[in-house]
Amino acid sequence: MGSFDALVIGGGPAGSMSAILLAEAGWSVLLLERKRFPRRKVCGEYLSPTNWPLLEAVGVSSRVREAAGPPVHRVGLLWGVTRLSAELPRPASFVWGRALGRERLDTLLLERAIELGVTVRQPSSARSVKGDGNGFACRAESEETGEYLEVRALVVIAAHGSWESGGLPTQEPRPPPRPQDLLGFKAHFREADLQEGLMPLICFPGGYGGMVHCDGGRASMSLCIRRDFLSRLRRSSGHPAGDAVLEHVFEWCPALWPILSAAKREGPWLSAGPIRPGIRPSFSRGIFLVGNAAGEAHPVVAEGISMAMQGAWLLAQRLIPRKREMGSPAARREVGTDYAAAGGGASHAASAPPRWRPGWRCGRRERRRSCPSSGGSLPSSRWGRG
């Protein structure tokens, strides 16, 4: 297959943005993506205002805006029977955030990379990456034909996210399941009676979620729930996981009923996780990590896409002027150290778990004691205790 200046592993926002920025600067780039696009993905799909300057700079902001849902200018809270909402402060740029389905956003970004000359192989998974004195040798496998591809690159950028395990040196081994693991679910709905421009946070014991209009008249719902809660729900309801979680949300959050009473789910529930909020190394064994691979915020922050793309920008700004030196491990280390010091794309938000009070249990007896509608406490990250 030959040799490239850069190999990018993963075609999410971090990977595509890395490929776009390097290709714009004249680098030859190969991007490997495990899935065939368009593909749906667990995500709230909200693009906060912080995304626009970079999307504008790489020439895709108008395409994203045309495809996306309405401007989001109100936040809300659904808690028991309580529905609260408030206007968001107007962003400094005067451009509101919007939501766009990941099957469309990720495809738009990848198409832009291809326009700029990036070679894309999908569905193709990177299986191994080995460094030597002269760069890296990578082995990839087609997910459709099983064929292997050998490729060389001076620079390797790991943008494979954080929810999948694998044999790459930058992928963490799958940790043993823990009761407090947070698992993500997502579905699209048509005909949801959600006020235009409103993005409510949905609170329920064991987790939280959000809803927003994304594109083509669809509303996107994403939910996070603790593993121990999910196990109990599945045992008691006997339903598939996504339906069991929604049933639980309905039980505890009647404020959601009018929004979804006439709505129809489009496509199956998706699930992912465990979600691993936290800051990880952004340079390891000569490989640069971007996006979720380098650090991940709690989904409630709804800035993960922006963090992923800004991490790509931070890295590209440091790589581009030193292209000629990138065959040298010492030069890569210097860039890696500088990139890590700049934040490596991981915001401080990544290390700040939601501060919620403990005390909730998943069960009817406890519900009577501390139902949110009767003034109970908010859900906590330690529900499973006691």
Ligand SMILES: Cc1cc2nc3c(=O)[nH]c(=O)nc-3n(C[C@H](O)[C@H](O)[C@H](O)COP(=O)(O)OP(=O)(O)OC[C@H]3O[C@@H](n4cnc5c(N)ncnc54)[C@H](O)[C@@H]3O)c2cc1C
């Ligand atoms: C429930 C939930 C709601 C969220 N809501 C929002 C929100 O509203 N707004 C927001 O900004 N963020 C949100 N986020 C966070 C956001 O989804 C992530 O931060 C973002 O997807 C990170 O982008 P990424 O490119 O780093 O990784 P990903 O988007 O995970 O992309 C990684 C890509 O790499 C590919 N890949 C993996 N392994 C390999 C391999 N070996 N070879 C080739 N390809 C590989 C995968 O197929 C994938 O396409 C939410 C997250 C969750 C869990």
